[in-house]
Amino acid sequence: MPHHLIRKLEQFTKLSRDDRQALENAAVKRRTFAEHSDIIQEGDSPSHVNLILEGWACRYKQLDDGRRQIISFFVPGDLCDTHVYLLREMDHSIAALTPVRLAEIPRAALDQLTEEHPRVMKALWWDTLVSVAIQREWTVNLGQRTAIERLGHLFCELFVRLRGIGLTDGDSCPLPLTQVELADAMGLSNVHINRTLQELRRAGLVVFKGKRLTIPDLAALQKASLFNPNYLHLDHEGRHLDANEPVAD
Amino acid sequence: MPHHLIRKLEQFTKLSRDDRQALENAAVKRRTFAEHSDIIQEGDSPSHVNLILEGWACRYKQLDDGRRQIISFFVPGDLCDTHVYLLREMDHSIAALTPVRLAEIPRAALDQLTEEHPRVMKALWWDTLVSVAIQREWTVNLGQRTAIERLGHLFCELFVRLRGIGLTDGDSCPLPLTQVELADAMGLSNVHINRTLQELRRAGLVVFKGKRLTIPDLAALQKASLFNPNYLHLDHEGRHLDANEPVAD
DNA sequence: CTGAGAAAATAACGCATGTGAAATAACAAT
DNA sequence: ATTGTTATTTCACATGCGTTATTTTCTCAG
Known part of the structure; x- marks a missing residue:
């Protein structure tokens, strides 16, 4: 059932049938959340790890005066902070952007998983590491890129992440x-996002309509956005398949 | 010798003499770097974990057209990405901002440490988790805060982090x-940093001279910067000292 | 003490982006 | 279809911050 996570992890290393089964077993407790509802709130005490199975969510933080920053997007297969339960309380909230189905992985299940399945532990x-690399790239995005580069960069990132779990359809x-x-998410006003979106459309770089994004020429968008996918670390060629850890399947 | 790291970790959980010794042993290989030299560069293949013992460093990323973003600051006691050697290549560079003394912790040493010293593993x-929480807060800082709030927030963060490892002296x-x-680091021009610094000085919120920062009234600066230290997770009161893991000392 | 290089400060001007408000357009539920 | 609701688009105007350049102040080696 957590096939998106498994597919994502297998971009890094092949898992055995046993490994995959162990992941299934850890993700038995399912919950659903309505669009726009909070999955967990700042100040809450985290007791388990959330794995998004379906739908989109986001981390966000709200300043005292109402300003809100979306800190990251979660798509299917994303884990919300492995080992977060070591912390006494959440320093941010997580909200469902669409209806969300997720699995709550209890602390004990995760500990057991990493102890008994070293390949899974490594993959996690x-x-x-990729999650924090994405967070770093957002720092670069917000700090250095112009509005049009920034938005284009986000679109490239989301497209490539979704492609990795098989959720793209051609160029959309x-x-x-x-x-x-x-x-x-971009630290811009909605008015300026609208202007920027139109600029991207006029340049023929994106089509964004009806909750779907189409990128007719990904290379062109990457170039315009100074997008370099290296931080997603999708380039391993089996480097981490240890010869002495046979993959029984 | 890695006393800053130990002091930092002990803000989270008490370590036994044995735990501390194991940390010492893992950090035997020492190196020094000159001011402004790169400690590791984007594209390099990471083979070990760096632990800053003395001096300041930063992560940074350079865009193709020369723009540079400093992504994080490293102070003594900071680890540059636990388990980074799982990745094929670095997606950013790390540079010494002052002369730096560090310890290279080899992969095997770290693995052994975490296997044989569960308290150390938890502390790491x-x-x-705190490191990535800091990265998230930088996202909020760059995305939502004005120049003066942004700089004030950075000053608060660095001051509190340094205080945690005993590197502050009163209010400086x-x-x-x-x-x-x-x-x-702030995604601003140097000219505007200068303007902002003067504004902070005029307001009596900071003194910054001769490579030293003084914050006469930390509470006031926190308020002006919308700084909430919760993301540094320094608030545990022994919560993670399991009763069944006696701390021999 | 002196000079050279780095860092900080100042100045003038331009533009990317914000703000607040109003007008359309899309969508969802009856 | 009709309506209420939410999302998008447009407009007019304000401003925070960037850019380029010059000047002043520090720092420290000799």
């Missing part, structure tokens, strides 16, 4: 975000 | 950064 570490992918949400 | 996980701390470096 890889996933964690789902993008269930409003312009206000894009604005909150 | 906590440290990792070292801050060996130039205005250009502050600009590259």
Whole structure:
């Protein structure tokens, strides 16, 4: 059932049938959340790890005066902070952007998983490292890129991430975000997101309509956005398949 | 010798003499780097984990057209990405901002440490979680805060982090950064950093001179910067000292 | 003490992006 | 179809911050 996660992890290393089964077993407790509802709130005490199975969510933080920053987007297969339960309380909230189906992985299940399945442990570490690399890239995006580069960069990133889990269809992918949400993520006003979107459309770089994004020429968009996918670390060629860890399947 | 790291980790959980010794042993291989030299570069293949013992460093990323973003600051006791060697190549560079003394922790040593010293493993996980929480907060900082809030927020963060490892002296701390470096970190021009710094000085919120920062009234600066230290997770009161893991000392 | 290089400060001007408000357009539920 | 609701688009105007360049102040080696 957590096939998106498995597919994502297998971009990094092949898992055995047993490994995959262990992941299934860890993700038995399912929950659903309505669009726009909070999955967990700042100040809550985290007791388990959330794995998004279906739908989109986001991390966000709200300043005292109402300003809101979306800190990251979660798509199917994404884990919300492995080992987060070590912390006493959440420093941010997570909200469902669409209806969300997720699995709550209890602390004990995760600990057992990493102890008994070293390949899974390594793959989860890889996933964690990629997540923080994405967060770093957002720092670069917000700090240095212009509005048009910034938005183009986000579109490239989301497209490539979705492609990795098989959720793209040719040159298009789902993008269930409003312009206000894009604005909150990019640190821009919704008015300026609208202007920027039109500029991207006029340049023929993107089509964004009906909750779907189409990128007719990904290379062109990458170039215009200074997007370099190296930070997603999708380039391994089996490097991490240890010869002495046979993959029984 | 890695006493800053130990002091930092002990903000989270008490370590036994044995735990501390294991950390010492893992950090035997020492190196020094000159001011402004690169410690590791984008594209390099990481083979070990760097632990800053002395001096300041930063992660940064350079765009093709020369724009540079400083992504994070490293102070003594900071680890540069636990388990980074799982990745094939670095997606960013790390540079020494002052002369730097560090320890290279080999992969095997780290693996052994986490296997044989569960308290240390937990503490390192906590440290990792705090690091990414800091990265998230930078996203909020760059996305939502005005120049003056942004810079004030950075000053609060660095002061609190340094206080945690005993590197503050009353209401002041070292801050060996130039205005250009502050600009590259805050996504602002050096000219505007200068203007903003003057505004902070005029308001009596900071004194910044001779590579030292003084914050006469931390509460006031926190308020002006919308700084909430919760994301540094320094609030545990022994919550993670399991009763069944006696701390021999 | 002196000079050279780096860092900080100042100045003038331009533009990317914000703000607030109003007008359309799309969507969802009856 | 009709309506209420939410999302998008457009407009007019304001401003925070960038850019380029010059000047002043530090720092420290000799």
